[in-house]
Amino acid sequence: MFKRTFQHYKRKSSPPDLQDVIDVDLYETNKLSHSWHNLVKPLHLSELNQNEGRLRQSVGLQPENMWRCYRLLNHPGLLLIRNPFTSSGQRYWIARSLQDYSRPPNISNLDRTKFSPAALSNWWRELQDCTDAVLSNHLKIAMRWTTLGYHHNWDTKVYDEAMQSTFPGDLSSLCQLFCQALGYSNFTPQAAIVNYYPLGTCLSGHTDHSELNHNAPLFSYSFGQSAIFLIGGTSLNELPTALYLRSGDVLVMSGPSRLCYHAVPRVMKTDQQPWNAAEPKHETVRITDNIEPIDTKMNKSLDSPLRDNIINEIFWHPFNHFISGSRININVRQVLPPGMHQIPS
């Protein structure tokens, strides 16, 4: 069932029928229809306090009363927050993923035998410096994933205490903020996979079960080009549901959905560029304001020069070029159960 649906949406020969793909942007239009009534429901989120409100601005999120959060009734625990980011917020996370999260000490898929030490140590810079069109495209599509924090071992599927780097403070703050709004206490972001998807690529069906903690939610942030996401059950025999994931969307896999099969059968071009949308004035002013420290750890973690630079169109240009042909997904997990401070050897 899962694989057939995957093949249906993946197919390249002729465009697949997309009429069953859930588009939460159609919620208001469809909410009274019989088919939608039992499918999608809005979810109310908690208001943030003043400190959290300041942090919200600094990580590039709109005021929480503008967020639209939905739960999928057939997939308990699966939540979709439809693009809560400001346009400069989207730019920040896109640029962070490309210029910083792609670099050591984070681990990437780049083959050590095929790329120069310069490319391995700074893929984004090398891509900008490359003047040969063929080589540049080769380098561009070669980057498919990086891991942050506890590094996921794709072969053994086991995390190792010795295989970790510092989890980025800004990404941690972003997750903490969603936890506040969703009422999750005690979530600690400890591992992330940044997936880079050139248009036309896909990710086949899998479950994410390497973490020692399966009760903590998983946060998945999508930026750039659009995707069809499939969420099924705990076996491949269950028929999956398809939904659109667009730039800025935050998918939360919590509760029973945390261990369900999921996949990205299709990454496709969108006309919308929310990362370039005009920003409401008050947000533009605020994002360049000096953010008062909430606590020192959080304040240090925010990359202020990058936040200021991404609103400069010349600085932004190469990122814009890249994201017009790619999707980026940042997939964050807690690895350890509460009270455990390291992976037992």
Ligand SMILES: O=C(O)CCC(=O)C(=O)O
């Ligand atoms: O790209 C996505 O939306 C999902 C990525 C994913 O499932 C993963 O990294 O485990």
Ligand SMILES: [Fe+2]
């Ligand atoms: Fe996954």
